[in-house]
Each structure stands twice: as C-alpha cells, then as structure tokens.
Amino acid sequence: MRLEFDAVLFDLDGTLIDSTAAVRRAWERWAAEEGIDPGLLAGTKGKPAKDIVAALLPPERQEEGLAHYSHIATHDLEGVVVLPGAVEAIEAVGDHKAIVTSCTRDVTEARTTAADLPVTEVLVTADDVDRGKPEPVPYLVGAEKLGLDPRRCLAVEDTAPGLASGRAAGCTTLGIGHDLDADVVVPDLSHVRFEVVGDRVALTVPDAAVRS
Structure with a gap:
C-alpha cells in the first residue's frame, strides 16, 4: 500500500x-x-x-x-546505535522531516552523535514544550516548525505514549515494534520505503502492516 x-x-x-x-x-x-x-x-x-x-x-x-x-x-552512550532502515528513511525524506523526542536537547544531540545518525535540522525536544507525550503538544509543535498541518503528517513512534501523542495531534501513525495501536505497524523502518514525490513524501508499506 x-x-x-x-x-x-x-x-x-x-x-x-x-x-x-x-x-x-x-x-x-x-x-x-x-x-x-x-x-x-x-x-x-x-x-x-x-x-x-x-x-x-x-x-x-x-x-x-x-x-x-x-x-x-x-x-553513558555505550551501545547506542542506529536502528535498521533509519538512515535510509531520514535520508529518503530529505527536508520533509522533524525529530520529535521526549529527550532534552543535550541528550538528543549526544545520542544522535553516538549513533552516527545524520543531522536533522528541525528538532522538538523536551526543552521546547510544556507538556510532553502522550499530550499532543510535541507533534503539534513539530508540524508548526515545518509550517504544516499535522493532519497531513506521519508520526513514527515505538511507544504507546508517543503514538497517543501523534494521534491526538491529528497525525497518521506508524508504529515501530509489535502489539501497538497505530495505523500501520512494522518491526522496524527497513520494512517500509520512503521517497519524495513532488512536494510530498510517499510511504510504501506491506498491506499486512496496515490496520483496518
């Protein structure tokens, strides 16, 4: 799909x-x-x-x-590594992205550097919001920083509070893991494919991953 x-x-x-x-x-x-x-x-x-x-x-x-x-x-950053498909995903979407994390900015920068994750310019950290996940504020701020309607964005998360946050903000949700309440659920980002088509991001997922 x-x-x-x-x-x-x-x-x-x-x-x-x-x-x-x-x-x-x-x-x-x-x-x-x-x-x-x-x-x-x-x-x-x-x-x-x-x-x-x-x-x-x-x-x-x-x-x-x-x-x-x-x-x-x-x-303490021992063992912090990039997950399968992550680099490919964030590179494929180009500038059409933000990171929305519950970490503070200093922890975010330390961990992304340790994992050798390519830099994402638009960040929303715990320092930027007064109410964190599962409240919708982080994802609302993420969409606002990009100048976009959150209802036209995809939130990618691995926890129930994070998915609840994205859903409450109006985003479509992609769950990473198993037994998650999301619109699409996959084990990791290597199971999906992103590409920029015109001014939008196309996501291709296995039909079995889409929740009805």
Whole structure:
C-alpha cells in the first residue's frame, strides 16, 4: 500500500536509534544516586525525563534531579546505535522531516552523535514544550516548525505514549515494534520505503502492516 504525507515526524529512541541499554543504565544509576526505588521507574518508557523526575522527586529537588539525569545520560552512550532502515528513511525524506523526542536537547544531540545518525535540522525536544507525550503538544509543535498541518503528517513512534501523542495531534501513525495501536505497524523502518514525490513524501508499506 502507498500513502502520501507532507512530512514525517520521527521519534528518536526506539525508532531511529537503539538506546535501550543506555537509557536503562542511566535511570537505574540516577535512581540509586537519588535514593529512589528503581521499581518506581516501571511504565515510564516514552515519557519525558522531566515528567519522570517530577513524579519521583519533591519540587525543591526537581531541577537538580533533572540536571543529574541529563549528565548521566549524555555521558553513558555505550551501545547506542542506529536502528535498521533509519538512515535510509531520514535520508529518503530529505527536508520533509522533524525529530520529535521526549529527550532534552543535550541528550538528543549526544545520542544522535553516538549513533552516527545524520543531522536533522528541525528538532522538538523536551526543552521546547510544556507538556510532553502522550499530550499532543510535541507533534503539534513539530508540524508548526515545518509550517504544516499535522493532519497531513506521519508520526513514527515505538511507544504507546508517543503514538497517543501523534494521534491526538491529528497525525497518521506508524508504529515501530509489535502489539501497538497505530495505523500501520512494522518491526522496524527497513520494512517500509520512503521517497519524495513532488512536494510530498510517499510511504510504501506491506498491506499486512496496515490496520483496518
């Protein structure tokens, strides 16, 4: 099946790069050094770091706690690699793209550099929004930065909060992984093909990947 969009809005972690082990290590170290039960981190995947910190620390410790996590996350980058099909996808869509991530800008830059991911000029990070995923704000801002209607954009995500964010913004959704609530679901970006046709991005996906 072939679908067309004005632009593609990509999540970062779990969508374009594999940072799973680094993220886990960073949060586990952060929790241990902050005196937080690591079990309280369950269910936080895909949520902005500032929201996680706000849920686990009292207000007077949150600014310092977030800076502490960012320091750990920007320095522990072992094993951060690009995912299958990611480079091909972002190169194929040209300038018709943005990265919309729950990471702060410093963590985003550190991880994309570690993974050797080509630079994407339009970024929306946790520093740019007051409400993160699953709220629609990140994807609304991403489309706004491109000067586009989000309803004519594709949001590419690997988590339930991220897909909920894209859907609430009005985007068509492409889920990366399995058992996800998205319009199209594939194991990774190597299973789809992007190309720019005129001023739009064409997405070709296996018919079996499209949810009715």
